[in-house]
Amino acid sequence: MSTPEHHEEPQVKNGFTDPGLADHRPRRADVEPKADKRAERQVAALFTVSIIGTVIALWAYFTKNDMEPGDVADIQSTNMWIGLGIALAMLGIGFGAIHWAKTLMRDHEMVEERHELRSSDEAREGAIQNLKDGAADSGLATPDESGTGVKRRSVLKGSLITAMAIAPLAVLVPQIGNMGADWNVGKFRHTMWAPGVRLTRDPDGTPIKAADVTIGSVFHVIPDGLNDLDHHHKMDQKAKAVVLLVRLDPKDLKIREGREDWSFDGIVAYSKICTHVGCPVALYEQQTHHLLCPCHQSTFDVSDGAKVVFGPAKRPLPQLPIAVDDDGYIVAQNDFDEPVGPSYWERLKGDAGTATVEEESH
Incomplete structure (x- = not known):
């Protein structure tokens, strides 16, 4: 593992001691390729859980037509599976995004000095560049030596896009289906x-x-x-x-x-x-x-x-x-x-x- 970054000596400003930042401690995924791949698989698994949850919710909704009308036990079972499916669909995306941010995205400490409300043109350009760097920091794409860009973490990208694309169906399909109900x-x-x-x-x-x-x-x-x-x-x-x-x-x-x-x-x-x-x-x-x-x-x-x-x-x-x-x-x-x-x-x-x-x- 790499050694922690050097901790600067505290400085005194306006009579107050600036404690500075603690030494940065790299995560295992930052220094161990195996840990990095393991974290990637874990995030992809959470997104897959979301996909499975959406499928469960849709399955439960469409199979409700096979149950005996007025059967309370069947109604309760159907509602339970729909609710469980929607919960998995939403939580899978949420926990996956959190785990991604905590294990794979950059975690270096950053300090930005307080400044006037209107930043300089250089600072504004720097903020835009920070946004671009943040997008690259997500790990979905990083530039290669030629500067053309090379895609990586395709498993994460595919599972995230699939989970987010179909998750709304768990909520929308029952609503659309009810539009055809008997409203007399x-x-x-x-x-x-x-x-x-x-x-x-x-x-x-x-x-x-x-x-x-x-x-x-x-x-x-x-x-x-x-x-x-x-x-x-x-x-x-x-x-x-x-x-x-x-x-x-x-x-x-x-x-x-x-x-x-x-x-x-x-x-x-x-x-x-x-x-x-x-x-x-x-x-x-x-x-x-x-x-x-x-x-x-x-x-x-x-x-x-x-x-x-x-x-x-x-x-x-x-x-x-x-x-x-x-x-x-x-x-x-x-x-x-x-x-x-x-x-x-x-x-x-x-x-x-x-x-x-x-x-x-x-």
Whole structure:
């Protein structure tokens, strides 16, 4: 190994001792060709990890079409592999660049004296030359004796260019793929609720009698017949039709105009889908009659038409009009009178064939 550079004696400037720079210690890659090649292979390996990560993310995205619709385990597995692939794609490039800089690029100490804001022409030309030297310092190309330049570290160059070229695909392809998804938000206008459909317990599907609902009690509700659907359609319909059933003291209930017959003896039913971003609203506070969304803390007052009293949600929860049949079971009078879930720019009112557009804020 070469000996360290000579350490200059400290100088005193303006009453302060300038400690100067410590002796430069060359790295093994600077003095040992084998260490240099080993570091080069390590950097190339990290860039290759990035390439593999991109391939994993793309593989996971395109194979998701083969999984069973609504299968939670498959969805979680797919998301895990996509996330792992993107992480490897980004980290491989990042760690590769860091290792390259620490082991292969020049690490000599450089000092630049403070000067006026406007450098001299010579200094400006020197700065430009420093940039050019830095580019050459990366090790991708160094001049030969003829001055024409000779390329080296081709493995690094190829792996870096490949990794950086395909890494964005891990993020862009899923986004582009989603552009072809079904964006017919009008489907949220209709659910399984219809006149006479019984309200049943989630998840076993047991019908609910009005006599079983005591003041302050809460039931998580699905429409009768939901469990008879195949798995795919069941999950599809449940995502729109889930309801929270609550019984209040009738004197605490504020009946909104036009909804005088939508409840029964203090029993009210509201959609569980938050009107902010669609999280399940299921935390009920009996004393205040407030429903809380755990995602972003939107809070709805069940005693007053489920209006928003706090948080980012902009609309009340849609109310399901209910009644009691001859056997004492709670049934729906009709479907929700508005689309469930988050607001969107164009919400359909009435049937799709005679739809009018109402502007909504997000």
